[in-house]
Amino acid sequence: MKVAIYGKYYLNSTEPIINDIFEFFTNNNVEMVIESYFLSVLYEKKIIDKEYKTFSSHTELDSSFDMLISIGGDGTILRAAALVRDSGVPILGINAGRLGFLATVQKENIDEFMQFIIEKKYTISKRTLLSLSTSLKNDAIEEINFALNEISVSRKDSTSMITVETYLNDEFLNSYWADGLIIATPTGSTGYSMSCGGPILTPDVKSLVVTPIAPHNLNARPLVIPDETEIKLKVSGREEHYLVSLDSRITSVKNETILTIKKTPFQINMIEIPNETFLKTLRGKLFWGEDRRN
Template sequence: MKIAIFGQFYHKHSEIPVEILLKHLLKKQADIYIERHFFDLIHDELENDEPYYAFKTFEVLDHTYDLLISIGGDGTILRAVTFVKELGIPIVGINAGRLGFLATIPKEHIEQAIDDILEGHYNISERSLLEISTTPENKTISEMNFALNEIAVSRKDTTSMITVETSLNNEYLTSYWSDGLIIATPTGSTGYSLSCGGPVITPDTNSLVLTPIAPHNLNARPLIITDSTEIKLKVSGREDNYLVSLDSRIATIDNDTVLTIKKANFSIKMIELLNESFLKTLRKKLLWGEDKRN
C-alpha cells in the first residue's frame, strides 16, 4: 500500500502521535511518502530521525497513492484536501489538535486504527465540496477554487457591515446586512456555520446551509437548500473590497464582483473506522446525551 502522510506543524501536541505513527508504519513495511515540508519539520525537531530516512517525500499526489494520513487537527485535513483534489484518495485524520470532528483518531488508538485500515476494516464516507467562480476572474481563487467545509464572505478593514445580495438559481433571495455570509456543506455544518447559529447536518444529506454572520436584519435566519442550487453573491460596503475564505484559504475580492457558488463535481473520501460514526462523534465532541437524566 502506498501511503502519503501530511502535517502542518510539529510541536508538543503532535510529537507523540507522529512518533507512534511513524514507528508503527516502519514495522508494517508500507510504502510511505511524507510531504516535503512536514518531513523537514520532523528532521529539524527529532533528535534521532535516522530510522525515518527510509521514508520518501512528496510535493504533489497522483493516482498511485492508496491513502493519505493527516496528522494534526481538522484544519490540517482541510489543507490535506488541497493535495487530494479530485484524485479520490481516501483520507484519514489522526487528532493532534483540539476538537477533531474530522480528525477523529486519538493518539491512544493510532496503532489499532492503522492495522484496521491496512486490513480493510473501515467504511468510506463521501463528502461533498463547494466550488466558486468569480466575474471578473480572480486569479487567487481560480487556482484553488474549492472548499470542503465552507465558503464565506466577510468584511475587511472596517467595522461597518457589508451587504450580501444573494440569489438562488438566478432568483433573488435577500440582501444580508451583516458581517458576512457562510455557505457550508454538511461537513462544514459543524464548523464556522455552527458557531454562528447554523444547524448540524449529517454528512450524507444532499444539502447546503446559508448562515449569516451577525446579521443586522434580525429576521434573517440560517437557510437549508438543496445542494443542486447555484448561489450568486454580490457584496457591497463602505470599503472597496472584502474577504472570501475557502476553508482556511483567504482571498481579497473587489466590491461588485459576482461570486457563483455551487456543488463541486467531485467528492472527498473520508475513512470511517467501523467503531466510529458521525452520531458517535456528535455525542463525543458536542457532549450530546450528557444530560444527567440520560
C-alpha cells in the same frame, strides 16, 4: 500498501503520534511517502532520522496511493484536501489538535485503528465540495478553487456591515445586512456555520446551509437548500473591497463582483473507522446526553 503522510507539528503532542504511526507502518511493511515540508520539520525536531520518499504537490498523488494520513487538527485536513483534490485518494485524519470533527482518530487509539487500516476494515464517506467563480478575474481564487467546509464573504477594514444580495438559481432570496454570509457544506456545518447558529447536517445529506454572520435584520435565519442549487452573491459596502474565504484561504475581492457558488463535480473521500462514526463524534465533542452542570 502505500500511504502519503501529511501533517502539522504541535509541540509536545505530535511526537508520540508520529512515533507510533511510523513504527506501526514500518513493522507492517507499509510504504510511506512524506510531504516534503513536514518531513523537513521532523528532521529539524529530530523526531526521525531515516530517509523517506517525499511529495510536495497534488500532481504527485495518484491512484498508486491507498490513502493520505493527515496528522493534526481539522485545519490540517482542509489543507490535505487541497493536496488530494480530484485524485480520489482517501484521507484519514489523526487528531493531534483540539476539537476535531474531521480528524476523528484519537492518539489513544492509534494502534487499534491502524490495524483496521492494514486489514482494510474501514468505509469511505464521500464529502461534497464547493467551487467559486467570479465575474472579475481573481488569481488567488482560481489557483485552488474549491472548499470542503465553506465559502464565506465578510467585511474588510471596517466595522460597518456589508450587504449581500443572494440569489438561488437566479431567483432573488434576500439582501443580508450583516458582517458576512457563509455557504457551508454538510462537512462544514459543524464549523464556522455552527458557531453562527447554523444547523448541523450529517455528512451524507445532499444539502448546503446559508448562514448569515451577525445579521442586522434579525429575522434572517440560516437556510438549508439542495446541494444542486447555484448560488450567486453580490456584495456592497462602505469599503471598496471585502473578503472571500474558501476554507482557510482568504482573498480580497472588489465590491459589486458577482460570486457564483456551486457543487464541484468531484468529492473528497474521508475514511471512517469502525466505531468512530459521525454521530459518536457529535456526542463526544458536544457532550450530548451528558449532564455537565457540576
